Amino acid sequence: MTGLKETEPVTxxxxxLEAPPAMxxxxxxxxxxxxxxxxxxxxxxxxxxDIELEVPAGGTVALLGANGAGxxxxxxxxxxxxxxxxxxxxxxxGDVGPHAAKLRSRIGLISHQPMLYRDLSVLENLVFxxxxxxxxxxxERAEALLEHVGMAHRADDAVKTLSRGLTQRAxxxxxxxxxxxxxxxxxxxxxxxAGSAAALEALLTRLRAGGKTLILSNHDxxxxxALTDRTVVLRRGRVVLDRPSRELTPDAVLKExxxx
Amino acid sequence: xxxRWKTLKRLYLPVLLATFAGATAMLLxxxxxxxxxxxxxxxxxxxxxxxxxxxxxxxxxxLGGVGFLWQRKMKWDDLSAAAAxxxxxxxxxxxVTGVIWGRAAWGQWWTxxxxxxxxxxxxxxxxxxxIVRPSIESRERRAMISAVYAVAAFLDVPLVYLSVRLMxxxxxxxxxxxxxMKITLAVWFVxxxxxxVGLIAVFLAAATRRRLKRQQRREEASWSLATPREQxxxxxxDQVLQVARSGRP
Amino acid sequence: xxxxxxxxxxxxAKDLRVEARSRQTLGLVTVTGILVIVVLGLGxxxxxxxxxxxxxxxxxxxxxxxxxxxxEKTMAMERHDGALAGLLAAPIDRGVIFASKLLTNLALMLVxxxxxxxxxxxxxxxxxxxxxxxxxxxxxxxxIGFATVGTLFAAVTSSSRLQGGLLAVLVFPICLPLVITSTxxxxxxxxxxLALDSPGVGILASFDAVYLVVSWLAFERxxxx
Numbered sequence: 149m150t151g152l153k154e155t156e157p158v159t160x161x162x163x164x165l166e167a168p169p170a171m172x173x174x175x176x177x178x179x180x181x182x183x184x185x186x187x188x189x190x191x192x193x194x195x196x197x198d199i200e201l202e203v204p205a206g207g208t209v210a211l212l213g214a215n216g217a218g219x220x221x222x223x224x225x226x227x228x229x230x231x232x233x234x235x236x237x238x239x240x241x242g243d244v245g246p247h248a249a250k251l252r253s254r255i256g257l258i259s260h261q262p263m264l265y266r267d268l269s270v271l272e273n274l275v276f277x278x279x280x281x282x283x284x285x286x287x288e289r290a291e292a293l294l295e296h297v298g299m300a301h302r303a304d305d306a307v308k309t310l311s312r313g314l315t316q317r318a319x320x321x322x323x324x325x326x327x328x329x330x331x332x333x334x335x336x337x338x339x340x341x342a343g344s345a346a347a348l349e350a351l352l353t354r355l356r357a358g359g360k361t362l363i364l365s366n367h368d369x370x371x372x373x374a375l376t377d378r379t380v381v382l383r384r385g386r387v388v389l390d391r392p393s394r395e396l397t398p399d400a401v402l403k404e405x406x407x408x
Numbered sequence: 409x410x411x412r413w414k415t416l417k418r419l420y421l422p423v424l425l426a427t428f429a430g431a432t433a434m435l436l437x438x439x440x441x442x443x444x445x446x447x448x449x450x451x452x453x454x455x456x457x458x459x460x461x462x463x464x465x466x467x468x469x470x471l472g473g474v475g476f477l478w479q480r481k482m483k484w485d486d487l488s489a490a491a492a493x494x495x496x497x498x499x500x501x502x503x504v505t506g507v508i509w510g511r512a513a514w515g516q517w518w519t520x521x522x523x524x525x526x527x528x529x530x531x532x533x534x535x536x537x538x539i540v541r542p543s544i545e546s547r548e549r550r551a552m553i554s555a556v557y558a559v560a561a562f563l564d565v566p567l568v569y570l571s572v573r574l575m576x577x578x579x580x581x582x583x584x585x586x587x588x589m590k591i592t593l594a595v596w597f598v599x600x601x602x603x604x605v606g607l608i609a610v611f612l613a614a615a616t617r618r619r620l621k622r623q624q625r626r627e628e629a630s631w632s633l634a635t636p637r638e639q640x641x642x643x644x645x646d647q648v649l650q651v652a653r654s655g656r657p
Numbered sequence: 658x659x660x661x662x663x664x665x666x667x668x669x670a671k672d673l674r675v676e677a678r679s680r681q682t683l684g685l686v687t688v689t690g691i692l693v694i695v696v697l698g699l700g701x702x703x704x705x706x707x708x709x710x711x712x713x714x715x716x717x718x719x720x721x722x723x724x725x726x727x728x729e730k731t732m733a734m735e736r737h738d739g740a741l742a743g744l745l746a747a748p749i750d751r752g753v754i755f756a757s758k759l760l761t762n763l764a765l766m767l768v769x770x771x772x773x774x775x776x777x778x779x780x781x782x783x784x785x786x787x788x789x790x791x792x793x794x795x796x797x798x799x800x801i802g803f804a805t806v807g808t809l810f811a812a813v814t815s816s817s818r819l820q821g822g823l824l825a826v827l828v829f830p831i832c833l834p835l836v837i838t839s840t841x842x843x844x845x846x847x848x849x850x851l852a853l854d855s856p857g858v859g860i861l862a863s864f865d866a867v868y869l870v871v872s873w874l875a876f877e878r879x880x881x882x
Contacts, residue, residue: 190480190548193626229745233480253748261739263746265671267678276671280664280747306678307738322743477878525837533830540826549816553827556813556875560806560831563867570860571834574841 179241180205180330180361181226186235188221188385195221197385199235203363203378205329208356210372210393211365213382214405219365220259222382223334226363227257239330253281256328260338262319266308270299270318273307274325281326293321298347313344320351331355333364337371349375369398369405383407420606427599434592448512453593455505457600462498462530465491465604466562469534473558476551482619485551488558490611492537494604499531522572529568533561661756664749668757673764675734682730683765690723690773698781712783712847713840719773720766720803721832725825727765728807731758732815745880755808755876762804770796788846791853795846798861799839802868806831809872813879834864 181203188196196218203209211219224230225237228248237244239251257263264273271290278286294300297317307315316336323331333352337345352375356362366372373379373393381389381404389404435450472488475481506527511517518524537557544550585593676682697715735741744754774796777783785792810827838860845851 227746229742249748249750251748252746255746257742257746259739259742261742263739263743265675265734265740266737267675268671272674276667277743277747279667280744280749282748477875529830529833532833536826536830540823543823552879553810553813553823556809556879557827557831559871559875560809560868563871564831564834567834567860567864567867568837570856570863571837571841574838574857574860 179203180207180239181363182236182238182241183226184236186225186232186237188218188225188230189233195385196225196232199385199387201380201387201390203361205361206359207378208362208376209364210376210379211363211382212369212372212379212401212405213365216384217382217405218385219382220334221385223257223259223332223363223365226330227255227332228252229257253326254329256323256326256331257334258320258323258331258336259334260336262307262315262322264307264315264318264322267306269304269306270294270310270321271303273318274322277322278325283326286325289325290321293324294318297321297351311341312339313341316340316344317347320348328360330361330363333362335365335367337366337368369401373398373401381405420602424599424602424606427602431592431596431599434595439588439592440586446512448508451505451509451512453589453596454600455502455509456593457597458498458501458505459527460597461600461604462495462502463565464601465495465498465608466530466534466565468608469495469537469558470562473555473562476555477559482547482551483616485554486612486615486619487608488554489541490608490615492534492554492558493611494607496531496534496538497607498604499527499534503527503531519578520575522575522577525575526569526572529572530565533564533568537561661750661753664753665756665760668744668754669760669764672731672734672757672761676731676761676765682727683768685730686723686727686765687769687772689726690719690769691776693719693722694773694777694780698777712777712781713843715781716774716777717836717839719777720770720800721829722825723769723773724766724803724807725828727769728762728804728811728828729815729824731761731765732808732811736815741880751876751880752873754880755812755872758812759804759808759872762808763800766800766804767797770800784847787850788853791846792843794853794858795839795842795861798858798865799835802835802861802864803828803832805865805868805872809868809875809879812876834860838864 179202181201183199183201186196186199186201187194199222201209201222211222213219221230225232226239228239228244228251240254242251244251264270265276268276271287271294274290274293275286278290283289291300291303294303297320299314299317299321302310302314307318310318316339320336336348340348349371352362352364356375362376364372364376366375373396376393379389379391379393379396379401380387381401383405388407389401431453435453439450439453441447441449468491469488472484472486472491475484476488503524506524507517510519510521510524537554540557541550541554544553694715697718701711701715735744745751774785778785807824807828810824810831814823814827838857842853842857842861845857846853
């Protein structure tokens with residue numbers, strides 16, 4: 149892992165904590181995500197190169213880019229599913245390496261795959277994940293969440309019997325079971341019908357208002373700009389744009405995605 | 409490439425051939441013909457060095473596997489595969505010389521004696537490694553699977569050795585060697601070890617060359633995409649589609 | 658948060674519950690084992706032959722083929738709908754995932770091996786009365802080693818893009834010491850009337866220990882989302 153870079157902003161440096169993250173650290177730490185020079189090389193292919201990303205608590209970031217630009221990979225790295233080949237990644241002020249397991253309890257992941265067991269019922273899935281994350285009273289929380297996403301009536305149905313839209317709602321409930329502080333969403337609107345998409349938008353807006361940190365990759369640029377306060381564009385594994393969403397137009401973003 | 413390497417490369421083949429010639433001469437002329445078995449016994453001078461070198465090649469293969477699991481760099485996979493090829497080759501030599509010896513000593517081509525069984529199982533372990541690799545298309549998966557197998561196979565070697573010793577041994581082999589035989593045996597280690605190291609180096613170099621060429625081609629392809637908008641790039645389009653449409657390699 | 662043992666139990670319980678609902682694995686695996694036994698038995702013409710000769714071969718071949726199928730299926734469970742990513746994103750050690758898969762595989766294998774052994778005993782009049790405890794001990798130790806290696810390789814090879822039969826080819830050669838040792842032990846016990854041989858048991862136990870440790874460590878590196 150590389151050492152401190154001179155160009156790092158003061159806020160990032162100030163949040164460098166050496167102790168393992170405690171539960172109340174989020175209130176003191178400014179940065180939820182602090183990636184410096186993060187690279188990922190697989191089979192001698194450079195999938196991510198020199199990623200610099202700093203996200204404060206409560207920040208919402210849209211991650212945009214063409215297919216193969218590295219969005220999914222970056223989200224997996226942030227979720228600690230993949231290990232960076234170089235660079236430094238800190239989540240909630242703690243280095244990812246030694247404390248990875250503990251940090252994961254504060255991260256929620258939504259992808260275009262639901263990550264549910266299709267032969268179990270929705271409720272069974274949620275209770276399982278709740279227990280896995282050490283959520284107290286998992287059953288009650290699961291039932292409450294299912295109400296919240298409008299799926300209480302299908303709670304006991306096997307996941308394989310659900311439509312794509314409902315499955316995704318169940319997946320979102322799964323991601324929220326442990327009340328994560330950081331929510332990573334990899335193209336969550338993929339393949340959703342209009343109703344489910346609208347529900348998801350509303351949910352993300354509510355989470356944003358509730359102060360959750362959100363990093364979301366999307367193909368719909370307009371939607372992404374509307375849902376977030378910052379936009380990051382990746383092209384061939386590098387960050388080419390990192391600006392507040394309100395300063396950007398869909399055309400300008402498209403230009404950056406496509407390149408010169 | 410530095411001159412030292414160049415001289416080494418140029419010297420290698422002549423030295424290898426010379427040592428083989430010398431060792432063979434010793435085998436044929438210097439060592440006595442054994443009373444009970446006749447000239448075929450001399451195959452032992454090849455058999456034992458081959459076995460030790462096979463084991464060393466297995467060790468290098470294991471180290472390559474460990475290296476890949478630790479660093480995820482393809483160079484370790486190249487090393488592992490190169491060593492496995494040599495291990496399989498040496499194991500073949502061991503197996504064939506062992507079988508010939510057995511035929512001369514006991515009149516049978518094959519018995520399930522501990523020694524022969526061990527040779528066979530070791531041979532199998534590394535032949536499987538080589539056979540399986542091409543059937544995995546993705547290079548990353550291939551390297552990962554090979555690495556795990558390389559580690560598991562090497563750790564298996566002592567276990568195989570111990571377990572075959574439980575098998576009944578009808579034909580125990582006892583070799584008494586006089587000084588001339590011992591010297592010849594020691595001498596045979598030289599060409600065999602040279603061969604092992606040389607082959608691993610050759611295979612590794614070839615694999616590294618292939619990998620670097622692939623990398624170069626990939627970088628050229630992605631560079632050509634950076635050329636200006638004459639390509640008529642459409643929003644959100646796949647890089648592969650862009651290359652295909654442009655018609656460039 | 659529950660400790661690792663609790664997590665392992667939780668994951669294994671989930672696997673068994675999914676298995677109970679889908680009913681895919683156990684039936685298929687057991688029937689495969691029975692089929693193998695029948696084919697081998699018919700081919701070898703072993704009716705009435707005393708145990709310890711051919712019996713271990715028949716049983717082992719049945720265990721190997723149905724076991725590999727079992728390991729493939731329990732790992733494939735995680736490949737549907739990206740469920741594995743869900744586990745990898747959870748605050749658990751990768752080794753916990755390994756241990757839970759191993760437990761699930763062992764549970765299924767134990768059921769399967771009991772059924773298959775009973776079938777073999779009935780069909781071919783294998784006589785285990787000489788040393789039933791010894792037989793159980795040897796089989797159990799061998800199963801642990803086999804399931805350990807199988808779980809490790811099933812995780813590494815688990816992918817929809819890979820050809821079938823790959824797992825078997827990788828696992829069989831590695832597990833040959835188990836076959837050799839258990840055959841020698843069982844032959845010793847049933848044909849020669851010897852007591853359970855300690856070098857043999859030592860080898861089985863060493864095999865289990867070595868691969869348990871290696872698999873636990875390797876799982877950290879080997880699982881990919």
